[in-house]
Amino acid sequence: MYNNAIVNDSNNQANKTSALNANAGVFSSNEDLAAVCKKIRRDIVTMIAKAGSGHPGGSLSAVEIVVALYWKVLRHKPADPVWKDRDRFILSKGHAVPVLYAALAEQGYFPLKELDTLRKIDSFLQGHADHCCTPGIEMSSGSLGQGLSFSVGTALAGRLDKASWRVYALLSDGECEEGQTWEAAMSAGMFKLDNLTAIVDKNGIQLSGFTKDIMNSDPLTKKFESFGWNVIEIDGHDLTQVLDALKKAQTVKGQPTVIIARTVKGKGVSFMENNVEFHGKAPNAEQLEKALKELA
Amino acid sequence: MPEEVAPREVFGKTLVDLGKENPDIVVLDADLASSTMTVYFKQAFPERFFEIGIAEANMMGIAAGLAANGKIPFASTFAVFATSRCFDQIRVSIALSKFNVKIVSTHSGLSVGEDGASHQALEDLALICSLPGFTVIVPADGTETAQVIRAVAAHPTPCYVRLIRGKVPQVMDNGYKFEIGKAALMRQGKDATIMAIGTMMAPALEAADALAKENINCRVLNMSTLKPIDETAIVQAAAETGAIVTAEEHQEHGGLGSIVARTIAKHHPVPMEFVAVKDKFGMSGKPAELLAKYGLTAQDIATAVKEVIKRKR
Numbered sequence: 001m002y003n004n005a006i007v008n009d010s011n012n013q014a015n016k017t018s019a020l021n022a023n024a025g026v027f028s029s030n031e032d033l034a035a036v037c038k039k040i041r042r043d044i045v046t047m048i049a050k051a052g053s054g055h056p057g058g059s060l061s062a063v064e065i066v067v068a069l070y071w072k073v074l075r076h077k078p079a080d081p082v083w084k085d086r087d088r089f090i091l092s093k094g095h096a097v098p099v100l101y102a103a104l105a106e107q108g109y110f111p112l113k114e115l116d117t118l119r120k121i122d123s124f125l126q127g128h129a130d131h132c133c134t135p136g137i138e139m140s141s142g143s144l145g146q147g148l149s150f151s152v153g154t155a156l157a158g159r160l161d162k163a164s165w166r167v168y169a170l171l172s173d174g175e176c177e178e179g180q181t182w183e184a185a186m187s188a189g190m191f192k193l194d195n196l197t198a199i200v201d202k203n204g205i206q207l208s209g210f211t212k213d214i215m216n217s218d219p220l221t222k223k224f225e226s227f228g229w230n231v232i233e234i235d236g237h238d239l240t241q242v243l244d245a246l247k248k249a250q251t252v253k254g255q256p257t258v259i260i261a262r263t264v265k266g267k268g269v270s271f272m273e274n275n276v277e278f279h280g281k282a283p284n285a286e287q288l289e290k291a292l293k294e295l296a
Numbered sequence: 297m298p299e300e301v302a303p304r305e306v307f308g309k310t311l312v313d314l315g316k317e318n319p320d321i322v323v324l325d326a327d328l329a330s331s332t333m334t335v336y337f338k339q340a341f342p343e344r345f346f347e348i349g350i351a352e353a354n355m356m357g358i359a360a361g362l363a364a365n366g367k368i369p370f371a372s373t374f375a376v377f378a379t380s381r382c383f384d385q386i387r388v389s390i391a392l393s394k395f396n397v398k399i400v401s402t403h404s405g406l407s408v409g410e411d412g413a414s415h416q417a418l419e420d421l422a423l424i425c426s427l428p429g430f431t432v433i434v435p436a437d438g439t440e441t442a443q444v445i446r447a448v449a450a451h452p453t454p455c456y457v458r459l460i461r462g463k464v465p466q467v468m469d470n471g472y473k474f475e476i477g478k479a480a481l482m483r484q485g486k487d488a489t490i491m492a493i494g495t496m497m498a499p500a501l502e503a504a505d506a507l508a509k510e511n512i513n514c515r516v517l518n519m520s521t522l523k524p525i526d527e528t529a530i531v532q533a534a535a536e537t538g539a540i541v542t543a544e545e546h547q548e549h550g551g552l553g554s555i556v557a558r559t560i561a562k563h564h565p566v567p568m569e570f571v572a573v574k575d576k577f578g579m580s581g582k583p584a585e586l587l588a589k590y591g592l593t594a595q596d597i598a599t600a601v602k603e604v605i606k607r608k609r
């Protein structure tokens with residue numbers, strides 16, 4: 001019922017732009033998407049609770065970003081996950097894969113009931129993103145800091161083929177402590193990859209505390225700018241801002257764009273919000289009930 | 297004496313030939329193109345050559361992204377930087393997703409010479425062979441290198457090819473046909489088998505020739521594909537010659553010797569000797585001096601053969 005994505009079979013640029021333009025500005029009042037976000041959040045806490053382990057905090061903080069992409073921006077075909085003209089979405093912060101599983105399931109890549117198998121033996125829904133077992137997952141991740149390099153390679157392949165598809169990479173702010181992220185950022189700037197958009201889910205918390213206390217990666221904007229990127233700062237829970245930024249990124253020429261999305265870790269569940277404890281802990285039965293009530 | 301060639305020179309030229317035949321071939325290097333010889337490809341196909349700078353982890357990730365989208369990327373740098381420097385990227389970004397990346401390293405082993413220990417990869421084979429799904433090949437000379445590069449380009453798995461800095465004599469016949477996973481019989485014999493890879497192939501043959509004069513007839517196998525290993529050839533050698541010596545410019549731990557020992561322990565145990573680096577780092581020196589100091593000469597192989605024959609049942 002939520003499957004109202006733009007699944008545009010055409011790889012023609014004009015078509016794509018007009019589809020986006022048609023949506024532009026509509027979203028401030030778009031209650032459907034907000035409802036999708038709530039449903040995705042319910043899926044996330046439920047599947048992690050059923051698994052008994054997983055990472056709710058960083059999954060919940062990325063919901064609006066992932067929903068905006070899968071419901072309004074990406075050209076993709078759930079029935080054909082390897083469609084060659086699809087836009088590529090790369091989840092670099094692989095521990096947040098529940099948000100992606102929820103989006104893929106809601107979009108029809110696989111049945112929703114499969115979410116119950118998360119992290120169970122022989123499930124195709126592994127604890128971290130795995131390209132070989134899950135339809136719609138572009139790369140295996142889980143070792144932080146590797147996704148942007150892969151995205152650069154993907155964008156280079158698209159450019160070589162003169163393809164119109166675009167590359168979207170979702171990073172965490174914790175990942176910006178990894179040197180490889182900056183190796184990749186440097187190369188994307190050098191190669192002027194305007195078919196690449198990175199989104200940093202800047203929730204300010206990592207595994208053991210606040211990012212500013214553990215190893216401050218700020219100011220991210222200045223860093224990315226100095227590496228040759230166009231930078232857009234937004235509130236990552238405001239769907240209008242997320243969609244506008246993603247749209248703007250498509251028009252930037254000659255450099256990659258990074259969207260620094262200020263978010264709240266654990267967003268949507270009061271006792272998980274800004275709580276480092278729920279970086280990597282499943283809610284118990286009682287907590288799940290409370291969370292679902294809040295997300296009803 | 298046959299003419300000596302540098303396998304990396306052959307690699308660079310073969311890449312250019314492949315580039316002409318297949319537009320999906322792309323090449324990446326990390327500020328060593330004039331040493332790995334990918335510079336020839338860079339000159340021939342600048343739009344398909346990606347200079348990544350001194351950022352090997354990034355290079356492996358970019359190669360993975362290119363491979364995921366239909367390209368056949370060859371990523372090259374020195375063996376130390378192509379493996380241990382970015383092992384997690386090879387493991388997670390390439391192997392775990394089974395992406396079709398070709399890592400071709402040069403300057404492996406002690407024979408790097410004067411640059412010393414930091415530059416002498418002696419554990420790269422152990423590292424890469426430990427990754428599920430990787431194909432691992434160590435060509436013995438220029439003739440074999442040309443065929444190996446073509447074979448890996450056509451092979452749909454992640455591949456690691458290990459080359460050296462220096463020149464080696466031609467050891468393979470002109471009519472030789474390389475096949476992934478197949479050992480090459482270099483000499484027939486029944487008293488023991490010498491199995492060698494890469495730079496140790498020529499000394500292995502020299503040792504076999506010297507031993508033949510003392511009436512010790514060795515079988516010699518070129519085990520160029522380390523993974524998947526040719527179990528049939530190994531088990532047959534164990535059964536028919538009753539003793540095995542392995543020779544490699546690599547740590548004893550985790551290289552050819554370990555793989556052969558594991559194979560025969562399971563299928564047909566026979567005594568073995570290992571000509572390899574014994575849990576030490578390298579050092580500066582001339583290649584020949586280093587190989588002598590670390591016990592990697594024809595003489596060392598011959599001695600090992602005599603030792604292993606004493607223990608034959």
Ligand SMILES: Cc1ncc(C[n+]2csc(CCOP(=O)(O)OP(=O)(O)O)c2C)c(N)n1
Nearest residue numbers: 058095142143144172173174175205206207
């Ligand atoms: C290379 C690497 N080091 C350590 C970890 C363990 N780890 C998993 S999640 C995490 C913290 C994540 O924080 P952040 O990257 O900011 O993600 P988010 O807050 O968005 O969940 C760590 C340290 C890892 N997965 N990869």
